[in-house]
Amino acid sequence: MSETRPPRILAIAGSDSSGGAGIQADIKTITMLGGYAMSAITTVTAQNSVGVQAIAPMGGAIVREQIASCVNDIGVDAIKIGMLHDVEIITAVTEGLALIDNAVPVVLDPVMVATSGATLIAQDAIAAMREMLFPRADLITPNLPELAHLLERSLDNSSQMAEAAQELGEDTGAAVLAKGGHTSDARIIDILYVPDARAVQFDHARIDTRHTHGTGCTLSSAIATLLGHGQPLEHAVRLGRNFVREAIENAPGYGLGNGPLGHQAVRKL
Numbered sequence: 001m002s003e004t005r006p007p008r009i010l011a012i013a014g015s016d017s018s019g020g021a022g023i024q025a026d027i028k029t030i031t032m033l034g035g036y037a038m039s040a041i042t043t044v045t046a047q048n049s050v051g052v053q054a055i056a057p058m059g060g061a062i063v064r065e066q067i068a069s070c071v072n073d074i075g076v077d078a079i080k081i082g083m084l085h086d087v088e089i090i091t092a093v094t095e096g097l098a099l100i101d102n103a104v105p106v107v108l109d110p111v112m113v114a115t116s117g118a119t120l121i122a123q124d125a126i127a128a129m130r131e132m133l134f135p136r137a138d139l140i141t142p143n144l145p146e147l148a149h150l151l152e153r154s155l156d157n158s159s160q161m162a163e164a165a166q167e168l169g170e171d172t173g174a175a176v177l178a179k180g181g182h183t184s185d186a187r188i189i190d191i192l193y194v195p196d197a198r199a200v201q202f203d204h205a206r207i208d209t210r211h212t213h214g215t216g217c218t219l220s221s222a223i224a225t226l227l228g229h230g231q232p233l234e235h236a237v238r239l240g241r242n243f244v245r246e247a248i249e250n251a252p253g254y255g256l257g258n259g260p261l262g263h264q265a266v267r268k269l
Contacts, residue, residue, distance in 0.1 A: 006036040007228030010070050011221060012063075012093055013082030013111075014043035014120070020260030021047075021214030026080060028263035029221040033243065035228055038074060040066035040096070043085045043120075049213055049255025052120070057085040060092035067096030076104055078228035080221045081137075083111040083120050087128045094132040105227040108137040108174075109220035112146050126150070134172040139233065141220045142168075143179040158189040162201075165193040177223075177237055179216070192237050200234055202241055211251035211259035218261060219244045 009030045016022035023039050030037035042063050046054040070076060079100070084090045097106070110129060112121050121129075130150065134140060147164050148155040155161055158180050165178035173195055180189040192200045222240035231239065243266055250262030 006034055007077040007225065007230075008038065008075055009035040009078050009080065009221070009225050009228050010038045010040065010067070010076045011080045011082065011224075012040040012042060012067065012084075012096075013080070013109075013217065014045055014085070015041050016214070017044075017046050018048040018213075018255070018260070020049065020255075021217045022083060025214040025217040025261070025263065026082065026221040029218050029243070030225045032263055032266055033222060033225040033229075035225040036074075038070040038076070040070065040093075042089050042093070043083055045120075048257070049259045050257035055085065055120070057089060060088040063089055064092040064096045067093070068099060071096075071099050076100060078224045079104060079106045080224035081106065081108045081133065082217055082220065084125060084129060084133075085120065086122045086125050090125055090128045090132055094136070097133075097136055102136075105138045105224065106136055107139045107141065107220045107224040107227070108133060109141045109216055110146050110150065111216065112149060130172075134174060137172070137174045138227075139175045139177060139223065140168065140172065141177045141179065141216065141223070143181060143216060144183055147178055155183075157183050158185050158191065158201075161189075162191045162193070162199060165191050166199065169193045169195045175233060179219070181212075181215070190237075190241065192234065194233065200237075202238065204241070204245060207245070207248050209248060209251060210257070211253060211255075211261065212248060213255070213258040213260050215244055215248065215261065218247060218263065 011026035226236035247261035250265030
């Protein structure tokens with residue numbers, strides 16, 4: 001990561017007023033990993049560690065214009081996509097991505113439910129996301145409930161998760177990082193499946209904490225930033241996971257519920 005200029009990372013996601021997830025977590029992560037953070041805000045939320053109090057989606061036109069403004073002037077080296085509340089926004093993002101060279105890597109985190117349990121996406125938007133955006137993604141990063149929802153069946157352990165990751169990857173043509181924090185396994189097991197290549201397993205000991213708000217946003221932004229630096233996918237996933245783990249270990253302990261991570265404490269990988 002010795003470039004004179006930082007890689008330009010565009011985060012397309014919702015705003016979290018409490019700073020733990022969404023665009024706020026994206027910008028912190030991108031900055032700490034040496035990237036230049038830009039944003040296209042899809043939704044404004046009033047939320048904190050205990051829940052989501054209100055959601056106000058942006059109109060498709062302003063989402064599309066935010067993307068175009070960044071791309072047409074600053075340029076972009078990698079993209080992270082997070083919360084997309086409805087079909088109008090998904091359509092706008094799809095149109096915005098058409099302005100970008102297909103060589104620019106896209107990391108898509110199919111955000112459906114907040115850590116607190118609040119639903120963050122309209123039901124019909126899930127099918128639209130799969131149809132319009134999955135084909136453009138280089139990496140999709142579902143957690144276990146999201147993966148189960150996408151495949152319309154229950155998943156309980158890492159073995160089932162691995163099979164599901166392969167199925168989704170073969171169906172979409174994208175690499176899939178299935179995140180196993182919700183399984184019953186003694187350790188956290190994540191599985192990266194790359195179509196026509198291989199599956200790679202990552203694991204680490206569970207951290208006994210409730211402060212995990214924004215882990216998915218942080219991981220996807222970290223991977224996108226590392227891809228923007230030119231790291232190969234598997235190494236970007238490995239370093240991104242390390243970043244998230246250290247941020248969890250350094251969580252400041254704010255909030256009455258699932259508190260935010262300590263992005264500011266992760267000075268290097």
